[in-house]
Amino acid sequence: MTKTEFLEKLKNQLSTFDESEAENWLKYYGEMLDDRIEEGQSEEEAVNSLGSIDAIIDEILQQTPITRLAKAKLNRKTLRGWEIALFIIGFPLWFPLLISAFAVVLSVYVSIWSVIISLWAAFASVVACGFSGIVVGIGFIITGKLSSGFALIGAGLTLSGFSIFLFFGCKAASYGIIWLTKKIVLSIKNSFIKKEAAK
Amino acid sequence: MDIQMKRGLLDVAVLAAIKNEDSYGYQIIKDLKPYMEISESTLYPILRRLEVGDLLTVRDTIHNGRVRKYYHITEKGLEKINAFKNEWQEIMLIYDFVIREESGNDKD
Numbered sequence: 001m002t003k004t005e006f007l008e009k010l011k012n013q014l015s016t017f018d019e020s021e022a023e024n025w026l027k028y029y030g031e032m033l034d035d036r037i038e039e040g041q042s043e044e045e046a047v048n049s050l051g052s053i054d055a056i057i058d059e060i061l062q063q064t065p066i067t068r069l070a071k072a073k074l075n076r077k078t079l080r081g082w083e084i085a086l087f088i089i090g091f092p093l094w095f096p097l098l099i100s101a102f103a104v105v106l107s108v109y110v111s112i113w114s115v116i117i118s119l120w121a122a123f124a125s126v127v128a129c130g131f132s133g134i135v136v137g138i139g140f141i142i143t144g145k146l147s148s149g150f151a152l153i154g155a156g157l158t159l160s161g162f163s164i165f166l167f168f169g170c171k172a173a174s175y176g177i178i179w180l181t182k183k184i185v186l187s188i189k190n191s192f193i194k195k196e197a198a199k
Numbered sequence: 200m201d202i203q204m205k206r207g208l209l210d211v212a213v214l215a216a217i218k219n220e221d222s223y224g225y226q227i228i229k230d231l232k233p234y235m236e237i238s239e240s241t242l243y244p245i246l247r248r249l250e251v252g253d254l255l256t257v258r259d260t261i262h263n264g265r266v267r268k269y270y271h272i273t274e275k276g277l278e279k280i281n282a283f284k285n286e287w288q289e290i291m292l293i294y295d296f297v298i299r300e301e302s303g304n305d306k307d
Contacts, residue, residue: 025243027266028224032239034265035225050239059240 003033006047013057016192018068025060061189069192116174123166130159209237211283213245214254214276221258221269246270254279 001009007026014022029050036046050056061069133156140149212235216227224242231237249255254276259266 028243028268029239031223031265031267032225035223035267038263039225056240059238063240063244 001044001047003030003037003043003047006033006050006053009053010056013053014060016069017064029056058186058190061186064189066185066189069189112177112180116170116177119166119170119173123163123170126159126163126166130156130163132156133159205235209235209241209245210249210254211280213242213249214272214280217255217270217272218277218280221271223267223269227270249276 007030010029011022011026014025017025032050033043033046036049037043041049133152135156137149137152137154137156140146140152212231213227216222216230222230224239224246228237228239228242246255246257250257250270252275253273255273256271258269258271260269261267
């Protein structure tokens with residue numbers, strides 16, 4: 001890829017960005033490429049050393065707050081008269097739809113987190129049962145009820161052992177959710193640019 | 200490395216790269232490369248953040264018939280480097296403590 005091709009591609013990808021902001025990124029990468037070429041690299045080498053366009057876009061998106069992406073997109077769109085009329089007439093229709101779509105997304109997210117919270121709650125209760133089993137078991141032994149006491153201590157120890165496995169499971173699940181959340185945010189941000197670039 | 204920590208370190212490292220003389224994007228990346236992994240797309244937001252925070256100023260210069268942006272450290276930028284050096288001494292004290300405790304436990 002030549003320098004011009006690279007900058008052209010980047011420009012397409014940034015087409016939904018605020019104009020001056022996109023311009024700044026382009027100037028910056030242009031200067032970076034010129035400096036590399038001046039140092040003796042070929043255009044091809046210089047472009048390759050910056051990494052793939054997709055990776056660059058991902059990084060730019062991560063650095064740009066989601067509100068600014070949305071605002072830039074709205075500013076770019078000029079509404080025609082009939083579009084505005086449709087927008088107002090359609091209000092009873094699209095507004096509840098928008099709210100319900102938002103509610104669905106929110107509830108999915110909340111339910112994922114409730115699974116995590118209940119997993120940890122289950123973990124906590126197993127730990128509590130294990131601990132109290134041992135304590136009450138010791139109490140039974142002291143008061144002379146030997147067989148019940150040993151049975152309780154045994155159950156308590158089993159639960160404690162089980163809780164160790166549960167802990168690692170809960171931890172892995174929590175990390176998984178955090179990872180998933182990051183992916184979702186990035187893909188939402190991606191949806192702001194990829195659609196426009198495809199047009 | 201922890202992201203927040205790396206972010207703070209990068210800010211100071213970039214300031215240090217322009218401390219003695221004004222520098223430009225590619226030169227800063229080359230100067231930092233032996234010490235930390237930094238890509239073009241990481242550097243740019245840092246430069247912007249430092250500019251907005253008045254820690255550096257930017258000036259366009261003509262170089263070989265094209266524009267090249269030079270970055271110049273401000274008084275506030277120099278203060279930031281000094282603050283970092285002081286903070287780091289506190290961190291080194293904690294580091295020493297951590298290392299001492301570790302080696303102490305190994306002997307047991």
